[in-house]
Amino acid sequence: MEFQYLKEVKEIVQATVPEDAGVSSVDIEGPEIAVYTKNPKAFHDNESYVKALAQQLKKKINIRADKSLLMDEKEAKEKILRIIPEDAKVSDVQFMEPFSEVMIEALKPGLVIGNGGQTSKDIIIQTGSTPKIVRSPTQPSEILVGIRRHLVKYAGERKKILQETARKIYSEKCQPSWIRLTPLGGFRQVGRSCIMVETRKTKILLDCGVNVAAQSPEEEYPYLDAIRFPLTELDAVVLSHAHMDHCGFIPYLFKMGYRGPVYCTEPTRDLSALLLFDAIEISAKENKEHPFSERDVKEMLKYCITREYREVTDIANDIRITFHNAEHILGSGSVHLHIGEGAHNLVYSADIKYGFTRLFNNVDINYPRLETLVLESTYGAKEDVKPSREDTEAQLLRVMQETVSQGGNVLLPVFAVGRAQELQLVIENYYRKGLLDPETKVYIDGLTRESSAIHTAYPEYLRTIVQKRVLQNDSPFTSELFQVAKPEDRDNIIKQGKSIILASSGMLTGGASLSYFYRMAENPVNTIIFVGYQGEGSMGRKVQQGLKTMPITENDGRTRKLNVNMRIETLDGFSGHSDRNELVAYMRNLKPKPKRALINHGEAAKTVELSRYFSAKFMVPSQSIRNLDTVRLK
Incomplete structure (x- = not known):
């Protein structure tokens, strides 16, 4: 049965497009409109x-051929491969009949589009299928192959999901009589970020993560038990970026019955899947029960609706969102929410970097309207002023050279998404300038290789100079310098010495980095360098603060004392978060100036002090509210 808005759309299409254009049907798929035609x-x-x-x-209007025009898939594939120039290096062609689309994966998508879009037009006219063009990574990626095939396999189900989503979005509009925000995690702490925004008609979550450094189960997950309605009544989840403290609990929502959209950028979808599948695998290896399964992650992927930066999107009948570049990790976004017809405008900064990085272009600071700002404060204390990037890179080189000259190894615990790629760019720059000892070997372990491959599939999200290198098949992430290490290689890598090892996780909470740490800690010629935030209670924070001994369990089940004799260094200048001065500069330059600020994503003392400073400095009423403290926005 048609709903009212769909009828209105059909009337507009009929009145706008001539009859000889052959429009056969019109559909609303999530926030987009599909027009099917017998005369593309x-x-x-x-x-x-x-x-x-x-x-x-x-x-956004998508023009697709009527299903009666679709050619047999085998014949269509042969024709498509004849139409597309060989130089495009097509790696996969898969048909999505429910959408009258064909997913074409190529190393050079521009050649699939063609001059003025002519190649794509030829494909549509000759085969009936509209090309959905995706970029091949410059190195193999199992996770990308899996995700893309999963989306193709469940195309029919995804179309029904989009149609049902549209029906909910475009139900009868009403002006919200009230708007409120409730933190379910991530306030006066770093971890388990989750915010509920409600109007009289709509309930959405901004992020739903875990606290990877939690010391007890109660601190690990958001306060979902405080939601006084079934999760099935949630209208949408908006995901800012692919770090576990923001995405790590979303599959649990699906386990508990949620069946609604998850809005994010395309890289965020893929990187989140990578991290979530890995978390399940680590739990299995450690004989721990995980709160959700691979099945729940795959279900989440079906419901992901990907958007680009600055693309305005209706997600409910009274809320529109827009993602803006947050310069934190690949595809990360600050979220602008336009609630009602101008009733209230909220910006959720999520994690931001207001400063130089080698990976990304500058953070967005311009918004159409802004009343309430929710701002992170990971490094918000007065003393959280980081050294310059130039000094930090020089110090990293010096520490690595000193360690390698003694025959030692350097361990860099890195977040597989973000810091790993930033450090790859820095180290590859040293290599090209001849600043590394020729005998030095650089190893990538953990999720970093897969994560870096995903970066090469989305060069448009990278800093312009890095983007050009990827497009010219000179990706720094696939440099001959970097060797991929496997678990069975770790003992030999350490034994040979003069190795630089980039391994996840970034806080030594598990994975490859912890395995290397146990092997390297007792040798004083080795060095560990922390280049990212170490959460309260994490092993990384304990080592950083001078922990000298700890009990560890060997493979045979025996427990022994581990002495930490290695050199310990912390280099804060590589962080993907803004430091105190950058947060102040962000607030100063943000346009328009917010009328209120809520400070989150920081340790309690930092959020309280920063909120007081902003209130006095910028005359913007600022608060450091606690988890579960509901704030009425209107």
Whole structure:
């Protein structure tokens, strides 16, 4: 049964597009509109049709061929491969009949599009299938292959999901009489970020993560038990980026019955899946019960609706969102929420970097309207002023050279997403300049290789100079310098000496980095360098603060004392978070100036002090509220 908004859209299409364009049906799929036609050539010859529809409907318009025009898939694939130049290096062609689309994966997508889009137009006209073009990574990626095939396999189910989502989004509009925000995690702490935003009609979550450094189960997960309605009544989840403290508990929502959209950027979807599958695998290896299964992650992927930066998207009948570049990790976004018809505008900064990184272009600081700002404060204390990037890179080189000259090994515990790639760029720069000892070997272990491969599939999200290198098949992430290590290689790598090892996890909470640490800690010629935030209670924080001995369990089940004799260094200048001065500069330069600020994602003392400073310095009423402290925004 058609709902009212779909009827209105059909009427506008009928009034705007001539009859000879052959429109056979119109559908609303999530926040986008699909127009099916028996004459796709008419739309390609008259691009003004789509422009006119987009202007009137304020939506993204997808033109697709009527299913009666779809060619046999085997024959269509052969024709597609003849149409596309060989230089495009097509690696996969998969058909999604429910959408009248064909997913074409190529190393050079521009050649699949063609000059003026001509190659893509030829594919549509000759086969009936509309190309959905994706970039091949410059190195093999099992997770990307798996995700893309999963989306193709469940195309029919995903179409139904999008149709049902649209029905909910475009139900009868109403102006919210009240708006409130409730922190379910991540306030006066770092970890388990989760915020519930409610209006009279709508309930959404901003992020839903875990506390990877939690010391007790009660501190590990968001306060979902404080939600006084079934999770099935949630309207949407908005995911800012792919770090476990923001995405790590979303599959649990699906385990508990949630069946609604998860809005994020495309890289965030893929990187989140990588981290979530890995978390399940680590739990299995440690004989721990994980709160959700691979099945729940795969279910989540079906419901992901990916958006680009600055793309305005309706997610409910009274809320629109827009992702803005947060310069934190690949695809990370600050989220602008436009609630009601101008009733309230909220910006959730999530994790931001207001400063130089080798990986990303500058953070967005311009918004159309802004009343309430939710701002992170990981490094918000007065003393959290980091050294310059130039000094930090020089210090890293010096420490590595000193360690290697003694025959020692350097361990860099890194977050597989973000810090690992930033450090790869820095170390590869040393290598190209001839600053590394020729005998030095650099190893990548843990999730870093897969994560770096995903980075090469989305160069448009990278800093312009890195983007150009990836597009020219000179990706720094696939440099001959970096060797991939396997678990069985670790003893030999340490034994040979003069190795630099980038391994996840970044806080020594498990995975490859902890395995290397146990092997390296007792030798004083080895060095561990912390380059990212170490959460309260994490092994990384304890070592950083001078822990000298600890009990460890050997493979045979015996417990022994481990003496930490290795050199310990901390280099804060590589952080993907803003330091105190950068947070102040962000607030100063943010446009427009917010009318209120809520400070989160920081240890309690830091959030309290920073909120007081902002109130006095910028005359912006600022608060450091606690988890479960509901704030009425309107």
